Amino acid sequence: MAIALKRWYAANQATSFSVGNGPVGVEFDGASIWVVNSSSGSVTKLQASDGTLLGTFTAGDDPQGLVFDGANIWVASFGNNTVVKLRASDGSTLGTFGVGTNPQGMAFDGANVWVTNYGASSVTKLQATSGTVLDTFTVANGPSAVAFDGVYIWVANSQSNNVIKLQPATGAFVGTFQVGTGPVGLAYDGSNMWVANSLSNNVTKLRGSDGAVLGTFAAGSGPHGLVFDGANIWVANQLSNNVTKLRASDGALLGTFAAGVTPTGVVFDGANIWVTNTNSNSTSKM
Numbered sequence: 001m002a003i004a005l006k007r008w009y010a011a012n013q014a015t016s017f018s019v020g021n022g023p024v025g026v027e028f029d030g031a032s033i034w035v036v037n038s039s040s041g042s043v044t045k046l047q048a049s050d051g052t053l054l055g056t057f058t059a060g061d062d063p064q065g066l067v068f069d070g071a072n073i074w075v076a077s078f079g080n081n082t083v084v085k086l087r088a089s090d091g092s093t094l095g096t097f098g099v100g101t102n103p104q105g106m107a108f109d110g111a112n113v114w115v116t117n118y119g120a121s122s123v124t125k126l127q128a129t130s131g132t133v134l135d136t137f138t139v140a141n142g143p144s145a146v147a148f149d150g151v152y153i154w155v156a157n158s159q160s161n162n163v164i165k166l167q168p169a170t171g172a173f174v175g176t177f178q179v180g181t182g183p184v185g186l187a188y189d190g191s192n193m194w195v196a197n198s199l200s201n202n203v204t205k206l207r208g209s210d211g212a213v214l215g216t217f218a219a220g221s222g223p224h225g226l227v228f229d230g231a232n233i234w235v236a237n238q239l240s241n242n243v244t245k246l247r248a249s250d251g252a253l254l255g256t257f258a259a260g261v262t263p264t265g266v267v268f269d270g271a272n273i274w275v276t277n278t279n280s281n282s283t284s285k286m
Contacts, residue, residue, distance in 0.1 A: 005007050005119060008204065010022055011105070013073065013276075014216075014257065014258065014259060014275070014284035014285060014286045015051065015259060015276070015282055015284065015285045016280070016282045016283065016284045016285075017051040017053075017282060017284075017285070018281060018282050019035045019037055019044040019276075019281060019282060019283055020035070020037025020039070020040035020042050020043075020044055020056065020281065021037055021038075021039035021040040021261045021281050022037055022038040022039030022048055022148050022278055022281070023035045023037050023038070023044075023265070023276040023277065023281065023282070023283060024036050024037075024038045024063075024064055024065075024264045024265055024267040024278055025063075025064055025065045025066045025075075025076075025106075025225075025264075025265045025276070026066075026266065026267045026274055026275070026276045026283065027066045027067060027068050027073065027267055028068070028267050028268070028269045028270075028274070029068045029073065029088045030068075031047070031048060031113050032045050032046060032048055032054060032087075032088070033045070033046040033047075033048050033051075033239050033267070033269065033283065034046075034066060034068070034073050034088075035071055035265075035276055035283050036063045036064060036065070036066050036075060036265075036276075037059075037063070037281075038062050038063060038064060038078070038150065038278075039062075039186050041056070041058060041059060041060060041061055041063060042057060042058055042059055042063070042239075043056070043059045043063065043064070043066065043073065043075055043086070044056050045057070046258055046283070047111065048269045048272075048274075051168070051285060052089060053209050054061070054090045054118070057086055057093075057238065058093070059075040059077060059078040059084050059086070060075065060079065060082055060084050060096070061078070061079030061080045062077065062078040062079035062080075063076060063077050063078065063084070063105070063131055063185075064076050064077075064078045064104045064105075064185050065104050065105045065115070065116075065145075066106055066124060066264070067106035067107055067108045067113060068088065068108065069108045069113060069128045070108075070217040071087070071088060071194045072085050072086060072087055072088055072094060072128075073085075073086045073087075073088050074086075074106055074108075074113050074128075075106075076099075076103035076104055076105070076106050076115050076116075076127035076246025077096075077103065078102050078103060078118070079099055080081070080095050080102055080103075081098060081099060081100065081102065082097060082098050082099060082103070083096070083097050083099055083102065083103060083113070083115055083126065083131075085097070085104070085131060091228060092103075094139050095131045097126060097131040097133065098133070099115050099117060099126070099133065099136075100115075100117025100119070100120035100124055100125040100136060101117050101118070101119030101120040101123050102117060102118040102119035103115045103116065103117055103118070103124070103147075103255065104116050104118045104143070104144055105143070105144055105146045105155075105156075105186075106234040106252065107146040107148045107153065108123050109126075109148045109153065109168055109200070110148075111127070111128060111129050112125050112126060112127055112134065112168070113125075113127075114126075114146050114148070114153055115152075116124060116139075116143035116144060116145065116146050116155060116173070116277040117136075117143065117144070117244050118142055118143060119138060119156075121138060121140060121142070121143065122136050122137060122138050122139060122142050122143070123134045123136070123137050123139055123143060123146060123153070123166075123171075123173075125137070125168070133279075135171060135172065137166060137171030139157060139164050140155075140157035140159075140160035140162055140164060140176075141157055141158075141159035141160045142157055142158040142159030142160065143155050143156070143157050143158075144156055144157070144158040144183070144184040144185075145183070145184055145185050145186045145189050146186065147186035147187065147193065148168075148188075149188045149193065149208050150156075150188075152165050152166060152167065152168065152174055153165070153166040153167075153168045153246055154166070154186055154188075154193055154249070155251055156179075156183040156184060156185065156186050156195055156196075158182050158184050158198070159182075159218075160184055161178060161179060161180065161181055161182070161183065161197075162176055162177060162178050162179060162183070163177045163179055163183060163195055163206065163211070164176050165177070165211060167183045175210070176210045177206055177211040177213070178253045179195045179197055179213075180195070180197025180200035180202050180203075180204055180205070180216065181197055181198075181199035181200040182197055182198040182199030182260075183195045183196065183204075184196055184197075184198045184224055185198075185223065185225045185226045185235075186226070187223055187226045187228045187233060188208065188228065189228045189248045190228075191235065192205050192206060192207055192208050192214060192248075193205075193206045193210055193211075194206075194226055194228070194233050194248075195206055196219070196223040196225065196226045196235055196254065197223065198222050198223055198224055198238070198274050199222075200242050201218065201219060201220070201221055201222065201223065202217060202218050202219055202223070203216070203217050203219050203226065203246070203251075204216050204224060204233055205217070205251060215250075215251045217219075217246055217251035217253075219235045219237055219244045219246075220237025220239070220240035220242050220243075220256065220258075220272075221234070221237055221238075221239035221240040221242050222237055222238035222239030222240065223235045223236070223237050223238070223244070224238045224263070224264050224265070225236070225263075225264055225265040225266040225275075225276075226246060227250065227266045227267055227268050227273070229273065230268075231247070231248060232245050232246060232247055232248055232254060233246045233247075233248050234246075234266050234268070234273050235266070236259065236263040236264055236265065236266040236275050237263060237274075238263060238264055238278070239262075240260075240261055241258065241260065241261055241263060242258050242261055242263070243256070243257045243259050243263060243266065243273065243275055243286065244256050245257070257286060259275045259277055259284050259286075260275070260277025260279075260280030260282050260284055261277055261278070261279040261280040262277060262278040262279040262280070263275045263276065263278075263284070264276050264278045266279075272285050272286060273285070273286040275286075
């Protein structure tokens with residue numbers, strides 16, 4: 001879990017950097033920001049310190065989610081039913097691996113890469129070293145996001161309005177928890193799982209140990225991606241073109257900040273929040 005870097009700061013006016021067309025997912029590799037450009041079939045690598053363009057790399061048809069495994073970037077190619085493995089240092093393609101239908105969300109559990117197959121109601125588990133498919137587990141309809149809490153895998157199912165908690169070795173269900181309408185994003189705060197409910201314009205806080213609902217908090221319109229910065233939850237609101245900051249301890253609203261058009265993905269780099277603006281073809285640094 002990339003929550004060790006903690007710097008408490010006030011959000012300033014966003015600075016935007018041009019990327020490819022239709023940016024959606026975003027990831028931080030410890031030095032660089034990676035942005036998936038769904039309409040360009042590529043990923044853009046930016047220097048986190050100043051936004052300098054470091055490279056643009058091919059990533060299949062309609063790439064969506066991505067994850068960093070400590071050395072490589074994995075990208076879910078929604079249109080190709082594959083995931084692409086890129087070496088983070090130089091963007092070289094290390095492999096392309098078949099998964100289920102319409103892969104979208106991704107997570108890394110320390111040894112394996114997980115991908116949600118939106119069109120197949122399943123998640124695929126791949127060995128990070130080789131890309132070998134280790135198993136595929138049926139979940140619910142429209143799995144859109146996946147997260148690892150250090151022990152279990154959590155899957156947000158946007159068409160079933162629930163979150164499923166899985167035992168990663170066997171795929172056995174540990175629990176199924178009802179949340180809001182259209183859950184599409186997940187973020188773990190070290191104790192609790194937060195869920196972005198895109199159609200009910202709120203986020204749900206679930207206790208990590210048993211999935212109990214600890215609160216439901218208003219966000220902007222069309223919340224999508226969310227991230228934990230060590231103290232707060234940040235939510236990208238696609239339809240209100242802004243980002244909501246909530247205190248993780250109690251869900252209190254701490255601020256709402258303008259982003260570009262259709263903010264979708266969000267990541268924390270240890271000092272700043274980065275947001276992809278899908279219809280601005282840019283990413284904002286706050």
